[in-house]
Amino acid sequence: MSKITVDTSILPAHIFSLHDQKFYDVVIQVTGSQGVVDVLKAQGINNISAFLLTPDIFEILTWDTDEFIDLQKRCAIELRNNTFMIRPGLKANVEFLRELFTKKHEEYAKELKQKQQQQQHRCSLPPASEVNPSINMNTDATSNNSNTSSTSTTTLSATTMTGRTIDELKQITINTIEKWSVDNAELFGNHNFILIEGVHFVLNIQNINDAFIQCNCKD
Numbered sequence: 001m002s003k004i005t006v007d008t009s010i011l012p013a014h015i016f017s018l019h020d021q022k023f024y025d026v027v028i029q030v031t032g033s034q035g036v037v038d039v040l041k042a043q044g045i046n047n048i049s050a051f052l053l054t055p056d057i058f059e060i061l062t063w064d065t066d067e068f069i070d071l072q073k074r075c076a077i078e079l080r081n082n083t084f085m086i087r088p089g090l091k092a093n094v095e096f097l098r099e100l101f102t103k104k105h106e107e108y109a110k111e112l113k114q115k116q117q118q119q120q121h122r123c124s125l126p127p128a129s130e131v132n133p134s135i136n137m138n139t140d141a142t143s144n145n146s147n148t149s150s151t152s153t154t155t156l157s158a159t160t161m162t163g164r165t166i167d168e169l170k171q172i173t174i175n176t177i178e179k180w181s182v183d184n185a186e187l188f189g190n191h192n193f194i195l196i197e198g199v200h201f202v203l204n205i206q207n208i209n210d211a212f213i214q215c216n217c218k219d
Contacts, residue, residue, distance in 0.1 A: 004096070008104040015104060017185075019047045030100060031093040035074045042071060048101050057094060058086050115183055170205050177201070 011026065012018065018026065023046055024037045036057075043060060045051050061072050061084060076084035174197045181195035197203055205211040 004099075006096075006099050006103050008100060008107060011100065011104055015048055015101075016108060023047050027097065030097050031090075033090055033093060035071070036090065036094060036097075039071055039075060042068065048105070052098070052101055052105060058091070061086070112184065115180070166205050166207065169211075170203055173203055173205070173211075177203075 010030070015026065024040070027037050027040065028034060039057055039060070040046070040051070043054065043057065045054055045057065051057070058075065060068055061076055072078070072084050075090055076086050078084055177195050177197070195201060200216055202214040202216060203211070204214070
């Protein structure tokens with residue numbers, strides 16, 4: 001059997017967020033068969049994930065039931081021994097569709113992994129001692145004036161280590177989270193969805209080594 005070329009560019013970029021009729025439109029575009037769509041509808045398969053998790057969409061045509069007689073006549077050939085064989089062209093189209101969806105899923109998983117790695121790299125901030133080990137955190141002094149001077153020097157050095165103020169670090173983190181939500185909009189099933197600080201989460205940065213994100217999730 002010759003190997004065919006599978007070009008996923010014929011699929012919509014947001015294929016993983018398509019459901020119901022929009023998903024079926026893609027199936028018809030690839031297979032050219034309303035019968036395949038009806039087989040999917042009969043099983044409640046209305047998105048790419050459900051399709052990939054169903055090993056054989058034509059299995060229902062072998063069931064001993066009158067419910068799928070019409071589908072059997074449209075998608076299969078009745079043999080003399082009263083059994084049915086799926087039409088070869090229809091079966092080939094579905095096999096190609098599965099290869100197409102599988103490759104698209106692999107590409108998407110690889111792209112998502114790369115984005116997550118890039119995101120982790122951007123958000124990782126090294127401890128202050130690693131950035132500048134020479135900083136002196138001992139602020140013992142013999143007078144109030146000395147204490148004030150030492151504290152001021154330490155704070156200035158900590159700011160210099162990263163080159164950013166706390167407010168700047170917070171804004172950079174917020175922008176990064178928002179960009180991640182835009183880049184991964186398919187995960188939320190909504191291409192207009194953006195994670196917004198103060199609405200979906202709260203970011204609190206105490207200092208360059210102490211920060212936390214609280215989810216504002218509601219039931």
